[in-house]
Each structure stands twice: as structure tokens, then as C-alpha cells.
Amino acid sequence: MKVKDRLRRLTGERIETPGSPPDKEVITELRKKIQAILERSPVGSTPKDARYTGGSVRLEQVITGEEVRTPQGMFFFSRTVFTDTTYHGIMRIGDFPRIGMDSLGILAKNPVISLHEPCHALFLDTETTGLSGGTGTFPFLVGLGWFEGDHFITCQLFARDFSEEKALLSFLQELSSDKKFLVTFNGKAYDLPLLASRYILNRLEDPFLGKEHLDLLHPCRRLLGHRLENTRLATLESSILGLNRRGDIPGFEIPQRYFDWLRRRDGRLMEDVFEHNRIDVISMAAITKHLSDLLDGSLATQSVPGVDLFCVARLHLERGNTDASRSLLEGLLCSPDTGVAKQARETLSLLHKKAGRWNEAVVIWEKMLEDDVLDIFASVELAKWCEHRVSDYDRAIQLVSRVLEQHPFLSEELQWSLEYRLRRLLRRTLRKHPTEGS
Incomplete structure (x- = not known):
């Protein structure tokens, strides 16, 4: 037996024998990934890498932005203004700032947020070199969004290589300084812990430490997850916002795209990544508006x-x-x-x-x-009321007996509970109406 197999046996991992078939779940997942790639590539099209032949293209040629110089170094910065008449799916950008702050406080389970204004919100999303997080994961692109009047502003901070991280993080401190609370999607578990570790490694103060935070993932699961296949951002976009991304780069491809950029310095490699990140940020603002309207009754019933x-x-x-x-x-x-x-x-x-x-x-x-004469909930609650509030034991016995005798599906626990209640009611009836001569 090989050393690796011995270690797997000691740790409880399954030892695969030569020629053993892969797990069914692994095959299913691989098929899904292959299908997603095929759907994005029309039949007969040239291979994906063929788009990037003919020499590298500078980043500024495909993405509107500029190089920013700071005392800590340089990085790339892109800013986009979405006017109030722009639509994101079925929602108009100009309606986004009309958010009920009381509703946001309820969603976040934090009444302090309700004291702020919509313009104090900072929407944040990161693109990183790995999806599992951890100290070795590098956030190379940070997307931000906020309201300015009826417009929505997105800013994207891009570290063109690892040496630009400190400059990016330092500038992020400045941009977020006047914002009172954060809005993310799964930021509590991923984005914020990751950024916190990067600030520590760069010996910089974490600007998000102690900031009020609304993580949209949790209220989306709570209020919408019951009728959706899942609560991924893309699913919420198509089901709630009426937005279907076309040609969007899958999240699992983004880390490799950045590594390709580091080798080739071709701006076209990052064009899809910037667009993906920008849509994520706008969608967070749109979903925030939808949840707010849902809570305060602004949506047509x-x-x-x-x-x-x-x-x-x-x-x-x-x-x-x-x-x-x-x-x-x-x-x-x-x-x-x-x-x-x-x-x-x-x-x-x-x-x-x-x-x-x-x-x-x-x-x-x-x-x-x-x-429904056999409704268990109503029968039990009425029986309790008859027994404890009005001492109508006969009616209570009738309600409990009918369920026990006629209901076709009773769990063992429920049947035991009803039988116990019935026995107690019968004893009370005997005490209330003792037989003659007793």
C-alpha cells in the first residue's frame, strides 16, 4: 500500500482503487461546468483564447479608467455613473435611492441602520484569486457602489499585480470613510473577513471594522428562498429583477482569468471580469430596494x-x-x-x-x-380553550376523539399526545359528574 493510501486510511478518507469509477456527484458537477462553457460558446466559434491573439491590448483601451498614484504605490481605477433613467432588469436606477431605512434596520436586525440615509450606504463586492478564502487569497478587484442623488455610482479598484495591493487598500480606506454602513452579498462570511486579513498583512487599519452591515444573503434566504431553486445572486437577478446575464463569465473562471492577465497583460482578459463585478454591485442595490419595498408594503400586493x-x-x-x-x-x-x-x-x-x-x-x-373538520391545529387549540378557559370538557373530548378516530395520518408522537389529553379530559369529566353512589 502506498504512503498516501495509508495516510488516507488513517484520516478516514476513501481510498480509490485503480480503475474505480468516479463519484456520481463529481461526474454531475463536471457535466454542469462543461455545459455552462458550451452554452457560452456558440457552435463553430473559434476557441476562447483566439479572442486574445494579435498582441496584447492595454487595459485602458477596453476599460474606462486610469492609473491612480498614491504614497503607497499605484493601481487602476474605474468609475461609472448610471443615471436615474437607466434600467437594471425591470427596475429603474432612479428608484433605488428611495429605500425605507426602517425596513433595512429590520432586515439587518440592527436598528442603528434605520438612523442613516440611503446615501450613507456602501455596496461592496470583491473578485479574488480563490473562492475558498484564507490568508493566501488575494482580492485583486474591489467593486463599490453608492447613491449620488438619483444616480448610482460604481467604482472599481484593480490591483494589476500583487505589489499594488497596499495602494488599493489605502485608497479603499479613503473612499469608504464617509459611508456609515455596508451592504454586501455573503460579505459576512467571505468579503469582509478576507479584506480584514489583507489589512492586517499590510499593517493598515481596517476601515470596515465596527461598521454597521447588511448582508443581503440572509434576508434573501428568509424572504425569497422558499420559492427559488437557490439564493445565488444570479438566481435572484433572473427571478426577482428580470435580469438575465448574457455571456457572463462564471465565477469559478475569474481566478484563472486574473492569473492569465498576470502572464499576458492583455486588457481583454479582464473586460468580462470588470463587467461581472459591476453587475454584482448594481444588483445588490436593486435587491436592497426590492426587499425594502417588500417589507414596507410599497409593492403592489x-x-x-x-x-x-x-x-x-x-x-x-x-x-x-x-x-x-x-x-x-x-x-x-x-x-x-x-x-x-x-x-x-x-x-x-x-x-x-x-x-x-x-x-x-x-x-x-x-x-x-x-x-376542514379534521384540522389538527384547530382541533387541538379549540380543545385547549374548551378545557382550560371555559371548562367545556364534553366539546374538548369530541374534538380530540374525532381526530384520533378519523384522521388517517397521525405521527406516533402526536397520537400519544392526543391520547394523553383525552385520558386527562375523561378523568376531569368523571370528577365533574361523578356516578351516583360513588
Whole structure:
């Protein structure tokens, strides 16, 4: 046995025998990558590298920008202004700054953010030499975005080689100094820890340390993930923003593209990377606007899936905004989506119950039983009310017995719980109506 195989056996890794077939998951993933590359390359087209033949092209010839000189060195800087009449998918740039700051505070679970203005937001995204992070990962391109009036500004800081990192990081300190909070997409887990490590290595102060932060990934999962295949940025763009990127470079190709740039210094190699990063930044602003509108009710109700509104109501409830949650739930009681209507009734009834509004809660439970006489939730809650609030043991016994006798699908745990409740009710009935002579 080889030394490597012995080490794998000691660490618990699977030892592959010669000729053993690859894992099914590995094959599936490889096929997906091959298909993605084929879809981007029309049949009969020349190989990808053929686009970069005929000598190198300077970066400034394909990307609008300039070299910036600082006391720490040089780097490349690109700035783009998107006017208020520009559209990003179905959304107009001019509408982006009209963000409800109270909603952002709720999304971030940080009320301090609600004290700021939309112009104080700094949208940030990085492109790096590796997707796993770690000390050896180098952020060669930092994309930023912010509002200026009704316009949206993007700035991109590009380290043309590793020696330009300190100048880039130093300039990033200056650009972010007047911004009060950050908006990222998975920045808590990736971008910010990576930048923090680079600032430490370059012996510079981290400008983002202690800054308020809204990571869009988490509220997107919370409010939209239930009906999407996944919550990747590209999926959100196509499903929510109506934006489909054409010819976009896949994220996994970007590190290699930068290494190719280091060898060949051909600006065309980085053109797609800059565009990819720029769209990421704009999409973050658009998604922020969408989530804000979803929370504060600015979107037309008929255009919003009921399940999204229910998720918003649940988020309001968890944040302690009971009035906002109650208003949304009441509007969903008669939703055409029966699943949403049922969830709304259950949640609203428990909200009434917690607040001591028993009459309102009972009305909802009775309505649920009218629609489904074997509704477990309504039967159990009504049985509790009959037993503990009005001492109507006979009605409680009827509700519990009907579910036990007629419901076709009861888990073992639920059946045990109902049987225990029924036995207790029967004992209480006997104590309330003892037999003659006892």
C-alpha cells in the first residue's frame, strides 16, 4: 500500500482503487461546468483564447479608467455613473435611492441602520484569486457602489499585480470613510473577513471594522428562498429583477482569468471580469430596494406571491413588530393559496391567543374547522380553550376523539399526545359528574 493510501486510511478518507469509477456527484458537477462553457460558446466559434491573439491590448483601451498614484504605490481605477433613467432588469436606477431605512434596520436586525440615509450606504463586492478564502487569497478587484442623488455610482479598484495591493487598500480606506454602513452579498462570511486579513498583512487599519452591515444573503434566504431553486445572486437577478446575464463569465473562471492577465497583460482578459463585478454591485442595490419595498408594503400586493408576504409577516413578528405582522396576516386569511391562508390563520390565531384576544382566536379556529373538520391545529387549540378557559370538557373530548378516530395520518408522537389529553379530559369529566353512589 502506498504512503498516501495509508495516510488516507488513517484520516478516514476513501481510498480509490485503480480503475474505480468516479463519484456520481463529481461526474454531475463536471457535466454542469462543461455545459455552462458550451452554452457560452456558440457552435463553430473559434476557441476562447483566439479572442486574445494579435498582441496584447492595454487595459485602458477596453476599460474606462486610469492609473491612480498614491504614497503607497499605484493601481487602476474605474468609475461609472448610471443615471436615474437607466434600467437594471425591470427596475429603474432612479428608484433605488428611495429605500425605507426602517425596513433595512429590520432586515439587518440592527436598528442603528434605520438612523442613516440611503446615501450613507456602501455596496461592496470583491473578485479574488480563490473562492475558498484564507490568508493566501488575494482580492485583486474591489467593486463599490453608492447613491449620488438619483444616480448610482460604481467604482472599481484593480490591483494589476500583487505589489499594488497596499495602494488599493489605502485608497479603499479613503473612499469608504464617509459611508456609515455596508451592504454586501455573503460579505459576512467571505468579503469582509478576507479584506480584514489583507489589512492586517499590510499593517493598515481596517476601515470596515465596527461598521454597521447588511448582508443581503440572509434576508434573501428568509424572504425569497422558499420559492427559488437557490439564493445565488444570479438566481435572484433572473427571478426577482428580470435580469438575465448574457455571456457572463462564471465565477469559478475569474481566478484563472486574473492569473492569465498576470502572464499576458492583455486588457481583454479582464473586460468580462470588470463587467461581472459591476453587475454584482448594481444588483445588490436593486435587491436592497426590492426587499425594502417588500417589507414596507410599497409593492403592489397583487403582484407579490402570498408566501412572500407571509414570510414578511413572520419576520415582523420575530422582530417584535406585532401590528405590522397582524395587518399582513389579516390580509392573507383569504389568500387563494390555501397553504398560505392556513399558515396565516394559524399564526394570527396564536398572536391573538398570546395577547389574550380569545374571542378573535376562537373565531379563526372555528372557521378552520368549517373548512376542514379534521384540522389538527384547530382541533387541538379549540380543545385547549374548551378545557382550560371555559371548562367545556364534553366539546374538548369530541374534538380530540374525532381526530384520533378519523384522521388517517397521525405521527406516533402526536397520537400519544392526543391520547394523553383525552385520558386527562375523561378523568376531569368523571370528577365533574361523578356516578351516583360513588
